[in-house]
Amino acid sequence: MKRNYVLSILVFIFVLLSIKPIVEEYHYKQASTKTMIENAKNVLGSDLRTCCMDPVTGFYRNGRCDTGENDYGTHVVCAEMTQEFLDYTKSLGNDLCTPKPEFRFPGLKAGDKWCLCAIRWKEAYDAGVAPPVVLESTHEKALQFIGLDALRKKALRKI
Numbered sequence: 001m002k003r004n005y006v007l008s009i010l011v012f013i014f015v016l017l018s019i020k021p022i023v024e025e026y027h028y029k030q031a032s033t034k035t036m037i038e039n040a041k042n043v044l045g046s047d048l049r050t051c052c053m054d055p056v057t058g059f060y061r062n063g064r065c066d067t068g069e070n071d072y073g074t075h076v077v078c079a080e081m082t083q084e085f086l087d088y089t090k091s092l093g094n095d096l097c098t099p100k101p102e103f104r105f106p107g108l109k110a111g112d113k114w115c116l117c118a119i120r121w122k123e124a125y126d127a128g129v130a131p132p133v134v135l136e137s138t139h140e141k142a143l144q145f146i147g148l149d150a151l152r153k154k155a156l157r158k159i
Helices: 001-038 083-091 118-126 139-142 149-152
Strands: 077-080 115-116
Touching: 077 118, 077 139, 083 115, 083 118, 115 118
Parallel strands: none
Antiparallel strands: 077 115
């Protein structure tokens, strides 16, 4: 009986020691993402501004087109929805009009601002249906996928 008790204690200690690196890595990633968000720049090189709070947009649902290692879609382009774009993206299998509460997604309509995937915006641009963008609220990472000239051509406000 005493032997089983000692063995149980040893297993418990082993599990705790095994979990510590996982917990430390999680906290490091959280701190790293927070720093990345706090220091985010837009495509013009200045501080990233809020895209939209109603509906609340962004991969992190903080109103900004911030990104991080878990944002596989790279939701970095702040765009004002048009019906033409909403129809286009739906025809490709991405229905942005239907609410999906489980993802805190309200469903969009023309006139809403939303952080779009850079690659989808570029596809729409190439197809002639890209929605206008807010340059000050579009994350600099968008430039890895889209030229600044293309973004400027579709800017809501010419800068």
